[in-house]
Every structure is written in structure tokens, then in C-alpha cells.
Amino acid sequence: MNFYLMKKTQQFWNSDHNKLLSYLSPDRQKTVKRYRFEQDQITSLYSGFLARLGLTRALGCKNEELIFVNKKWHKPYLDTSKLPGNPYIDFSFSHTRNAVLLGITRTGHIGVDVERITDAPLDLMKTIFHPFEIAYVEQASSNLKNRRFLEIWTKKEAYTKCIGTGLATDLPAINTLANPLSEQIYTWSEDDYLCSVCFIDDLAPYLFY
Numbered sequence: 001m002n003f004y005l006m007k008k009t010q011q012f013w014n015s016d017h018n019k020l021l022s023y024l025s026p027d028r029q030k031t032v033k034r035y036r037f038e039q040d041q042i043t044s045l046y047s048g049f050l051a052r053l054g055l056t057r058a059l060g061c062k063n064e065e066l067i068f069v070n071k072k073w074h075k076p077y078l079d080t081s082k083l084p085g086n087p088y089i090d091f092s093f094s095h096t097r098n099a100v101l102l103g104i105t106r107t108g109h110i111g112v113d114v115e116r117i118t119d120a121p122l123d124l125m126k127t128i129f130h131p132f133e134i135a136y137v138e139q140a141s142s143n144l145k146n147r148r149f150l151e152i153w154t155k156k157e158a159y160t161k162c163i164g165t166g167l168a169t170d171l172p173a174i175n176t177l178a179n180p181l182s183e184q185i186y187t188w189s190e191d192d193y194l195c196s197v198c199f200i201d202d203l204a205p206y207l208f209y
Contacts, residue, residue: 003103003112003197004054005190009046011098013038017045023063024048027070043095050102051093058104059087075111075161092161099193108201111161113154117192120149128156130175147194152176154196155185162198163206181206 010017021029028048035041052063055078067079080087093102094113101114122145125134129152137148155176160166162184176185187196200206 001103001105001107001110001199002054002058003101004050005114005193005195006046006050006100006102007098007191007193009039009042009098009100011039011042013041017042020045020049023052025068028068039097040095043098043100046100047093047095047102050100051091054102054104055089055091058089058106059083075164075166092158094157094161096193101195103197103199105199108199109162109164109203111158111163111198112196113157113161114193114195115150115154115157117147117150117189117194120146120153122146122149125149128153128171130172130177132175132177136177147189150194151187151196154194155187155198158185158196158198162200163203 021032024032032041032044032048035044052066055066056063061083065083067082068076069079070076075092078089078091080089089104089106090109091102091104092110092112093100096114096116099114099116101112103110103112125137133152137145137152140148156171156174157167159174159176159181160169176182184200185196185198187194
């Protein structure tokens with residue numbers, strides 16, 4: 001399993017970004033351009049490009065050989081049926097203001113999330129957090145509540161990406177602080193960012209959430 005964090009991405013679009021954009025699929029290009037602000041377009045662009053770069057290196061194939069499949073409410077996956085040996089690979093990426101996080105694994109399933117540490121919407125906890133997660137945030141000192149909220153949020157994002165549902169699931173029923181799920185998620189901070197990576201070898205025991 002490998003993961004990569006790109007920080008301090010550029011703020012304004014330039015000719016180099018147009019070149020990078022040409023490496024992405026037409027659908028991904030539309031996704032990039034759909035963002036209103038240039039800095040968000042750039043992180044979306046870097047997410048797609050970094051994923052392609054990491055996958056071609058991991059599989060030893062060419063960019064034009066990568067075939068991505070998108071299903072509604074599910075994360076994209078790579079169709080490797082036409083690659084020699086039909087290799088297995090799973091990947092996940094996330095982007096926030098001026099940062100991109102990518103995770104790749106040749107076994108099991110992976111989900112990642114990165115968020116910039118800033119003021120958190122604490123009033124949303126009752127609709128998206130498990131009661132134990134809410135208590136974890138509320139018991140913190142005032143200067144740590146935002147950090148704990150974002151810690152839980154990145155864990156939930158990483159987990160739901162890992163199992164393939166995204167946030168279209170019963171979020172309050174998911175307790176990221178309890179075993180066995182807590183053992184499958186690694187969270188760390190780097191500069192002004194919180195990152196979470198969820199790796200699960202076999203999804204079957206987790207699909208009841």
C-alpha cells in the first residue's frame with residue numbers, strides 16, 4: 001500500500017495545467033472544469049493526474065491503457081481486464097484547498113480523505129456522527145473541538161470511500177472509534193491538514209454498517 005500527499009498546490013490556472021489536463025479523460029476534464037474557483041480546479045486536476053501517474057507506475061502500463069469505470073454513488077475503479085494478467089489494484093483520492101491525497105493498494109480496499117484544519121460545522125454532528133463520536137468531540141477543550149471534528153470526518157470519508165458507498169449511507173450508525181473499524185483507519189496531521197487512510201482486506205464483515 002502506498003499513499004502520497006501533495007501540498008501547497010498553485011492558486012491560479014496557467015498553460016502547464018492545460019498540458020496536464022490533456023492526459024485526463026474527457027469526463028474527468030469536465031469534472032475539473034465544473035469547479036467554480038481556479039484553485040479547486042487545480043486540485044481536482046492534480047487528483048486525476050496524480051492517480052494516473054501512480055497507477056501507471058504501479059501497473060507498469062501506459063496512460064492510454066487506463067480504463068476508469070464510474071458507478072453512481074460509488075467511487076471510480078480501474079478496469080484492468082485488458083491488461084496482462086488482469087492485475088488487481090484499488091485506489092482512492094481526495095482533494096481540499098491546496099492539497100491532494102492519493103492511496104493505492106495491490107491487495108484489499110482503500111479509501112482516503114484530506115481536509116484543511118479550519119473552523120468546523122459542529123452543529124452538524126447530530127446528523128452525521130455516531131453518539132460516541134459526538135461525545136469524543138464535545139469532551140475536548142474548545143481549541144481542540146475543530147480538530148477532533150475533522151478527525152472524525154476524515155475517518156468517515158475514508159471508510160465510506162473504502163467500502164465504495166461514499167457518504168450515501170447511514171453515517172450516524174458508523175462508529176469510527178470502535179473496534180474493529182478503528183484498527184483499519186490511520187489518521188495523522190501534517191502542517192494545516194488532517195489525513196485519514198482506511199485499508200480493509202475483506203469488506204464482508206463491514207458491510208452491515
